[in-house]
Amino acid sequence: MIDQQPFLTTQVGSWPRSKTMLKTLRGYQKGAISRKDFDAVADGEIRRTVELQEKAGLDILVDGEHRRESFYAFITDKVAGTRLMSLADMLDYVEDKAEFEEMLRTMDMPASAVKNPTCIGKISRREPLALEDFRFLRTLTQKPVKITLPGPYLLTRSMWVGALTRKAYRNHKKMADDIVRVLREELMDLRDAGCDFVQFDEPVLTEIVLSEECDRRTFM
Amino acid sequence: MHVCRGNWSKHEEVLLSGDYARLLPALERMAVDQFVLEYATPRAGDIEVVGRTLSDRQLGLGVVNPRTDVVEAVDDIVGKAEKAMAFYRPDQLYLNTDCGFSCFATRSVNVEQVAFKKLCAIVAAADQLKKRYG
Numbered sequence: 001m002i003d004q005q006p007f008l009t010t011q012v013g014s015w016p017r018s019k020t021m022l023k024t025l026r027g028y029q030k031g032a033i034s035r036k037d038f039d040a041v042a043d044g045e046i047r048r049t050v051e052l053q054e055k056a057g058l059d060i061l062v063d064g065e066h067r068r069e070s071f072y073a074f075i076t077d078k079v080a081g082t083r084l085m086s087l088a089d090m091l092d093y094v095e096d097k098a099e100f101e102e103m104l105r106t107m108d109m110p111a112s113a114v115k116n117p118t119c120i121g122k123i124s125r126r127e128p129l130a131l132e133d134f135r136f137l138r139t140l141t142q143k144p145v146k147i148t149l150p151g152p153y154l155l156t157r158s159m160w161v162g163a164l165t166r167k168a169y170r171n172h173k174k175m176a177d178d179i180v181r182v183l184r185e186e187l188m189d190l191r192d193a194g195c196d197f198v199q200f201d202e203p204v205l206t207e208i209v210l211s212e213e214c215d216r217r218t219f220m
Numbered sequence: 221m222h223v224c225r226g227n228w229s230k231h232e233e234v235l236l237s238g239d240y241a242r243l244l245p246a247l248e249r250m251a252v253d254q255f256v257l258e259y260a261t262p263r264a265g266d267i268e269v270v271g272r273t274l275s276d277r278q279l280g281l282g283v284v285n286p287r288t289d290v291v292e293a294v295d296d297i298v299g300k301a302e303k304a305m306a307f308y309r310p311d312q313l314y315l316n317t318d319c320g321f322s323c324f325a326t327r328s329v330n331v332e333q334v335a336f337k338k339l340c341a342i343v344a345a346a347d348q349l350k351k352r353y354g
Contacts, residue, residue, distance in 0.1 A: 003309040004312075005311060006310030006312055006313070006349070006350055006354045007301065007314070007344075007346040007354065008314045008315070009314070009315045009342050009343050010280070010314060010315075010316045011317045011339060011342075012222055012256060012280075012286075012317050012319050013222075013320040014320030014321055014322040015320070015321050015323050015332070015335065016296040016325075016328035016330055016332050017325050017328055018332075022325060022326060023326055052332070052336050052339070053339065055336075056339035056340045056342075057343040057347075058339055058342070058343060059346075060314075062279055065320065065322070069324075069325055070325060071320065071323045071324075073222045073351055079258070106234070107228075107229070107234045108228070109228060109229075112326070113324045113326040113327040114228070114324060148222075149256065150221065199221065199256060200221045200252075201221075201222045201223065202221055202223055203224045203227070205223050205246070206223060206225045206226075206236050207226075207236060210236040210237065210242055212227065
């Protein structure tokens with residue numbers, strides 16, 4: 001917990017990635033770069049991001065999410081029963097391909113940038129989602145720190161791809177039970193490790209109430 | 221918990237628009253300490269919508285748009301916080317960005333130099349507010 005003080009300042013999570021970080025992430029995903037080398041590069045980027053926040057004078061610091069493919073798809077690195085899929089890969093499994101492509105175009109959706117954490121099996125934590133991120137961040141600053149995690153609704157909505165997920169779960173709700181369990185375990189671990197602030201990201205909630213097409217699935 | 225209206229494009233017109241009114245019944249029932257909400261963009265509607273209903277929690281008030289190249293004026297940020305103070309005490313009110321600067325690794329919505337200046341503007345506004353009300 002953070003002591004109540006007036007007008008505390010922080011940021012929401014992610015920081016612009018450097019070319020080096022992006023190249024290293026791609027290499028790591030392809031298996032051409034070891035986890036140790038990937039972490040060494042990410043550690044450096046995180047260090048710089050923390051220094052900049054200190055310099056700016058923020059009160060609660062984040063690590064900039066440099067290790068993450070995106071704020072939610074990164075869970076495929078950590079959670080069993082998931083697979084990182086490009087939207088191009090997903091096209092084979094969406095019901096109405098033409099409509100899906102039209103949606104990507106009109107929304108200026110970055111089809112190449114968006115990768116989906118598709119559920120393809122029983123979900124469980126292979127390793128903690130962000131506990132190591134917290135431990136590293138904790139060594140870099142005396143200030144309170146914030147860890148961001150994808151919310152259960154966002155994950156349920158994006159991870160369910162019927163043709164692939166039905167083999168593991170009968171319906172969304174069964175899968176959501178396991179997503180909630182994974183997030184709850186992570187939250188407890190972060191709390192026990194002394195994390196000051198955990199933020200769950202649920203950007204999709206607005207899509208449900210603000211988008212004209214309620215059934216539209218953007219996978220993000 | 222953080223809610224926004226999309227952060228994948230610098231074209232504001234393709235992002236979602238509307239206030240939080242229709243989400244309030246869901247937000248009210250959530251056992252969370254703080255809602256971290258977009259308010260730097262006019263697409264998020266008026267602070268009253270959330271202030272009237274959720275002032276028993278903390279508010280992470282979004283005061284800078286991560287997708288624009290222009291750094292918000294400190295006075296404008298102070299003004300936004302002062303409007304929120306009709307509903308929130310200073311110790312309930314956090315100042316933050318509207319969203320991250322690169323939710324997707326390959327889709328950074330800003331460059332580091334601008335992002336840094338935006339953080340500095342938030343801190344400068346908080347310093348003014350603390351002097352005035354702290």
